[in-house]
Amino acid sequence: MDFFSYRDGKLFAEDVPVERITREVGTPCYIYSQATLTRHFGLVRDVFAAVDCLVCYSVKANSSLAILNLLRQQGAGFDIVSGGELYRVLKVGADPAKVVYASVGKTRAEIEYALKSGILMFNVESESELRAIDEVACSMGKTAPVALRVNPDVDPKTHKHTTTGKKGNKFGIDIEAAEKLIGGLDAFRHVKLMGIDTHLGSPINTVEPYVLSLAKVLALLERLRAAGRRVEYLDIGGGFGIEYRGGETATPAEYAAAIVPLVKKSGCKLIVEPGRLIAGNSGILVTRVSYLKASGRKSFVICDAAMNDLIRPALYGSFHKIWPVQTGKPIAECLTAKAGAKSGYIKADVVGPVCESGDFLAKGRVLPQVREGDLLAVFSAGAYGMSMSSNYNSRLRAAEVMVSGSGFCTVRRRETYDELLQAEIIC
DSSP states (O other): OOSEEEETTEEEETTEEHHHHHHHHOSSEEEEEHHHHHHHHHHHHHHTTTSOEEEEEEGGGOOOHHHHHHHHHTTOEEEEOSHHHHHHHHHTTOOGGGEEEOOTTOOHHHHHHHHHHTOSEEEEOSHHHHHHHHHHHHHHTOOEEEEEEEEOOOOOOOOTTTBOSSTTSSSSEEHHHHHHHHHTGGGOTTEEEEEEEOOOBSOBOSSHHHHHHHHHHHHHHHHHHHTTOOOSEEEOOOOBOOOSSSSOSOOHHHHHHHHHHHHHHHTOEEEEOOSHHHHGGGEEEEEEEEEEEEETTEEEEEESOOTTTOOHHHHHOOOOOEEESBOSSOGGGGGOGGGGGSTTEEEEEEEOSSSSTTOEEEEEEEEEOOOTTOEEEEOSOSSSSGGGOOOGGGOOOOEEEEEETTEEEEEEOOOOHHHHHTTOOOO
16 A cells, blocks of 8 residues: 555665765655555545544654645644644645644643634643643633544553553543533633544554443443433544554554444544554665674674664564565565575674664564675664654664655755754853
């Protein structure tokens, strides 16, 4: 479902050889496919078309202005979690009435900024936050549109650091507490209840957690209606999985087939907040092999990309396919242990130059024999790659490139050393 492919042993992004891009912009660099981004957004929009659905791209997945602008042109709304993300989406001309604002720790300055901007609604995560929004709205003479983010206590079977819908998580309000809070909502005179929101975590590879969550939410909605409370929106969040290895996740159509009938039953408008599903397989990280090294019984492929460029493997133990940009070996071999016994393959840790033992892109990975100077592509890196990058070790963040057909342009140039210091003051 993406537009990265090998032709005669050379990796292409759409119709552009990846090696040609690196000659111009250097490495490490992120390369995005416009056709893939457009296709993935359109797929999400289409599978949920049977209900009144607003697709709000989750900006935290990849906040590149080029990507935000492309998705805005496709009709996307946006799911934001900070004032900075709001600033980004407004910068590309997004309609604020298609923006929903999550986050457990919105500051009063951020709340004021969002109210001035005219966002669709806040997804409220605690009674304290609701009180703060009410107070800020009162001071501005406004009424703040809100949805309560309820915690359905459903285990999505994802990494412990990315699950958000179980009791004991910092996110959301337990359903019982949310129902009680809604019952006393008249005490908050400057907010208007617009919806109910849930978010279970990411990535979620099966439909069952959504079904379990929606069953609890629908029961809550029935009780609210019986008490005379009505809501317009049902926001189910995002978290839809993607294929990192291949075949491990439900398809968008399968998610929608399970979710749409339940949304129809609710009588609400639907909001979905996909990020990974749109951006994940729309981007790759390209890195150059700096050195080959053996230590004891282990082999290392040392690259110029590191954990500061792509932290997911170090932080979550995440798997990304890694394969040479130019090779005669089929990429499917990287997933089979038997390939390590074949001539012309190696088994090695793919690591970067950052001064941490946890700096790795892959461990014990089977690869074709590579040489110093070769290019490697790290696949499925379009989500939570550049957006989570840092300047750790005072390293320059990577360049970003957008490919469209047979052309490409740099959408973020590589930083300079002067830019590393531009916000600092010696006193």
